[in-house]
Amino acid sequence: MPPSYPELNPSTRLLLGPGPSAVHPRVLRAMSTPLLGYMDPEFLTLLDETQALLRYVFQTSNALTLPVSGTGMAGMEAILANLLEPDDKILVCAAGYFGNRLEEVALRHGAAVTKIEKPWGEVFAPQEIDAALKQSPAKVVALVHAETSTGALQPLEGMAEVVHRHGALLVLDTVTSLGGVPLKLDEWGVDATYSGTQKCLGCPPGLAPVSVSDRAGAVIRNRNASRKPSAWYFDLELLAKYYGPERVYHHTVSGTLIYALREGARLVAEEGLEQRWARHRANAEYLWDGLKEMDLTPFVPLAQRLPTLTTVRVPEGVDEAKVRGRLRDEYGIEIGAGLGPLKGQVWRVGLMGYSSRKENVTLLLGALGEILK
Amino acid sequence: MPPSYPELNPSTRLLLGPGPSAVHPRVLRAMSTPLLGYMDPEFLTLLDETQALLRYVFQTSNALTLPVSGTGMAGMEAILANLLEPDDKILVCAAGYFGNRLEEVALRHGAAVTKIEKPWGEVFAPQEIDAALKQSPAKVVALVHAETSTGALQPLEGMAEVVHRHGALLVLDTVTSLGGVPLKLDEWGVDATYSGTQKCLGCPPGLAPVSVSDRAGAVIRNRNASRKPSAWYFDLELLAKYYGPERVYHHTVSGTLIYALREGARLVAEEGLEQRWARHRANAEYLWDGLKEMDLTPFVPLAQRLPTLTTVRVPEGVDEAKVRGRLRDEYGIEIGAGLGPLKGQVWRVGLMGYSSRKENVTLLLGALGEILK
Numbered sequence: 072m073p074p075s076y077p078e079l080n081p082s083t084r085l086l087l088g089p090g091p092s093a094v095h096p097r098v099l100r101a102m103s104t105p106l107l108g109y110m111d112p113e114f115l116t117l118l119d120e121t122q123a124l125l126r127y128v129f130q131t132s133n134a135l136t137l138p139v140s141g142t143g144m145a146g147m148e149a150i151l152a153n154l155l156e157p158d159d160k161i162l163v164c165a166a167g168y169f170g171n172r173l174e175e176v177a178l179r180h181g182a183a184v185t186k187i188e189k190p191w192g193e194v195f196a197p198q199e200i201d202a203a204l205k206q207s208p209a210k211v212v213a214l215v216h217a218e219t220s221t222g223a224l225q226p227l228e229g230m231a232e233v234v235h236r237h238g239a240l241l242v243l244d245t246v247t248s249l250g251g252v253p254l255k256l257d258e259w260g261v262d263a264t265y266s267g268t269q270k271c272l273g274c275p276p277g278l279a280p281v282s283v284s285d286r287a288g289a290v291i292r293n294r295n296a297s298r299k300p301s302a303w304y305f306d307l308e309l310l311a312k313y314y315g316p317e318r319v320y321h322h323t324v325s326g327t328l329i330y331a332l333r334e335g336a337r338l339v340a341e342e343g344l345e346q347r348w349a350r351h352r353a354n355a356e357y358l359w360d361g362l363k364e365m366d367l368t369p370f371v372p373l374a375q376r377l378p379t380l381t382t383v384r385v386p387e388g389v390d391e392a393k394v395r396g397r398l399r400d401e402y403g404i405e406i407g408a409g410l411g412p413l414k415g416q417v418w419r420v421g422l423m424g425y426s427s428r429k430e431n432v433t434l435l436l437g438a439l440g441e442i443l444k
Numbered sequence: 445m446p447p448s449y450p451e452l453n454p455s456t457r458l459l460l461g462p463g464p465s466a467v468h469p470r471v472l473r474a475m476s477t478p479l480l481g482y483m484d485p486e487f488l489t490l491l492d493e494t495q496a497l498l499r500y501v502f503q504t505s506n507a508l509t510l511p512v513s514g515t516g517m518a519g520m521e522a523i524l525a526n527l528l529e530p531d532d533k534i535l536v537c538a539a540g541y542f543g544n545r546l547e548e549v550a551l552r553h554g555a556a557v558t559k560i561e562k563p564w565g566e567v568f569a570p571q572e573i574d575a576a577l578k579q580s581p582a583k584v585v586a587l588v589h590a591e592t593s594t595g596a597l598q599p600l601e602g603m604a605e606v607v608h609r610h611g612a613l614l615v616l617d618t619v620t621s622l623g624g625v626p627l628k629l630d631e632w633g634v635d636a637t638y639s640g641t642q643k644c645l646g647c648p649p650g651l652a653p654v655s656v657s658d659r660a661g662a663v664i665r666n667r668n669a670s671r672k673p674s675a676w677y678f679d680l681e682l683l684a685k686y687y688g689p690e691r692v693y694h695h696t697v698s699g700t701l702i703y704a705l706r707e708g709a710r711l712v713a714e715e716g717l718e719q720r721w722a723r724h725r726a727n728a729e730y731l732w733d734g735l736k737e738m739d740l741t742p743f744v745p746l747a748q749r750l751p752t753l754t755t756v757r758v759p760e761g762v763d764e765a766k767v768r769g770r771l772r773d774e775y776g777i778e779i780g781a782g783l784g785p786l787k788g789q790v791w792r793v794g795l796m797g798y799s800s801r802k803e804n805v806t807l808l809l810g811a812l813g814e815i816l817k
Contacts, residue, residue: 073500073712073713073714073716073717074493074496074497074500074713075713075714076493076496076497076706076710079474079477079490079703079706079707081477081478081480081486081487081490082480082486083478084478084479084480084481084484086479086481088481090696091479091481091482091696091699093478093479094478094479094700099475099476099477099478100476101452102472102475102476102700103472103473103475103476104452104454104472105454105456105457105466105467105472106457106459106464106466106467106642106648107454107455107457107778108457108459108461108464108778108780109464109649111457111772111778113454113455114454117452117454120447120449123447123449124447124449127446127447140514140515140518140649140650141513141514141518141677141695142513142695142696142697142698143695143696144676144677144694144695144696145513145514145677145695148675148676148677152675175676176676179672179673179674179675179676180674181674267696269479269696269698275479275698275699275700275701276482276696276697276698276699276700277513277650277698277700277701299552300552301552301553301554301674301675302521302525302552302674302675302677302678303517303521303548303549303552304514304517304518304521304675304678305675305677320783321517322514322515322516322517322518323463323464323515323516323517323640323642323649324515324649325515325642325648325649325650325701326464326648326649327467327475327648327649327650327700327701327704328648328650328698328700328701330452331700333449333452334452337449339446340446340447340448341446341448343446344446399484405480405481405484407481410693
């Protein structure tokens with residue numbers, strides 16, 4: 072007998088965790104649009120438009136800007152697998168879960184990893200990168216712009232200058248920053264970045280927007296010809312042949328997810344990046360003010376606190392999992408648990424994309440107040 | 445100024461090419477359902493159900509049956525990257541584009557590839573595999589069940605017996621067969637397979653269902669501990685920790701695509717596999733009969749002709765691209781062009797999933813008749 076399950080009918084959830092965030096209604100609607108073939112001229116136009124919108128969202132003119140057909144982690148692996156050849160040196164700056172992930176993935180591709188670590192929640196200063204590169208030169212320096220595990224925002228001022236002075240490439244994880252906090256790839260001198268669609272872009276997970284500077288693109292092109300990236304699916308030169316004018320088949324791109332990303336990026340363009348960043352900031356400040364009134368303390372000091380994801384210290388004596396369970400079951404609200412050393416120590420509250428709305432903050436604060444009183 | 449593009453409004457297309465096929469209306473509707481978090485208990489139940497449905501569709505009891513978060517090519521890479529360690533030997537049987545792809549991807553992961561080739565459109569006999577393995581033993585033998593580039597269906601009778609007698613594992617590409625033609629993983633002794641959602645399952649592209657036997661799973665578990673699969677994103681042991689009872693975060697699975705796959709697989713279960721295979725067969729025969737009446741000839745002899753994708757010889761003197769263009773522009777129908785040595789020689793007509801309906805065949809035959817008359 073074939074298995075039999077009921078019609079899809081999930082409970083309503085207000086997604087205020089580390090991602091996915093709530094998908095914008097216009098994006099949900101776009102996804103019920105019937106598909107075009109992956110070589111249909113109309114579909115290729117939609118791809119071009121999606122790439123142009125991504126360049127705007129990333130604030131870059133990088134030709135090599137496209138969505139990898141996987142989630143944000145696929146984007147991380149695509150960037151590292153293409154930039155690094157076996158035994159190439161990478162300096163990974165880790166002060167959270169995703170910094171550690173960079174090391175883990177780089178090792179898979181045979182890179183020689185040097186890692187500088189700081190306590191979770193802290194950020195790196197250019198002088199620290201400078202000192203590390205003096206001690207051990209590297210081809211690539213990898214930093215996390217918005218560390219989803221800690222809620223810290225890494226400042227980029229002066230960073231590319233130091234990295235480039237040492238002849239290295241700057242790789243930036245922008246999964247939880249793209250479309251939510253100021254990010255200016257070209258102005259900041261970022262050489263390669265990857266992100267996800269399910270955070271501040273208000274789309275479902277499934278695509279990883281990446282962008283690669285001409286300088287980093289040349290490094291990829293000049294790889295040892297006998298040592299192609301060890302993941303064929305993520306080979307950016309092959310992907311560029313489909314996303315570029317040649318239109319050579321590589322894999323069957325997901326029309327549905329492209330529809331979603333195009334619509335999500337159109338919404339960013341309609342709102343305007345500056346206004347969008349300001350909205351994320353304002354709603355975060357509203358949250359922080361409300362937390363303060365309830366004697367709840369953000370884990371990260373204000374100076375380096377990320378507006379899109381706030382880590383909140385769990386008050387002593389409070390069962391954090393029970394609070395999350397009650398938020399979910401009584402109010403339909405999802406917030407996240409702490410990861411790694413922050414497990415049990417913090418809640419993670421995301422205000423990203425369509426989830427970043429004042430009424431959501433009001434509801435969360437009200438619900439938390441009722442549960443904690 | 446931010447770029448500005450109009451609302452999504454693609455032309456209506458009847459997708460009768462090599463994929464994507466038409467997405468079933470119930471699947472389209474499922475995708476506009478708001479998301480759950482990737483650790484929400486309700487979402488985890490939906491994942492369990494999706495995996496159970498996939499086991500039914502694959503006709504297997506393999507515990508390690510899950511959708512990889514990428515397209516069919518991601519599935520191919522996931523299976524090869526996990527089963528093969530550098531310098532491991534693989535015998536690739538290639539009589540088409542995707543046979544060659546198996547070689548290309550295996551080489552990326554450092555495997556030692558032996559390839560036996562036959563002219564495009566032909567299939568392999570167990571004795572040929574036997575002879576090849578006698579000459580050059582291999583850890584893995586890779587075959588394409590339904591070769592999308594040629595329209596040939598590889599018989600599996602006696603195949604696993606030969607492969608296992610030589611101590612090898614049988615890997616089968618089922619991208620264009622799963623849910624459309626008889627496929628019985630356990631009965632046939634297939635050790636590992638990968639497929640896609642955008643063919644006979646009637647879903648959009650974006651997930652790659654894979655299934656791995658206990659025997660092949662043990663090979664993965666017993667890899668040299670210092671040589672993990674070179675693609676972290678595709679590491680099946682890590683994926684199994686999220687899809688299995690441990691529920692350890694690996695990447696943010698696409699809720700939308702899971703909704704789609706669950707609904708597509710529910711539709712398979714409702715119809716019943718036997719009935720579904722019979723429907724695909726009947727509509728293909730209706731097409732073949734109609735082609736014959738128009739003096740159009742399938743490229744592959746009936747005995748090994750694939751019901752889900754038919755390659756049709758382009759009559760002499762006919763501009764094949766012009767015919768495809770007119771089908772698209774005047775009738776809203778997409779069919780595919782030939783690939784590789786079949787470029788310009790054949791059209792590729794897919795009757796897969798929701799696209800496999802009698803009225804679609806009638807329309808295509810009518811349109812072709814008008815254009816070719």
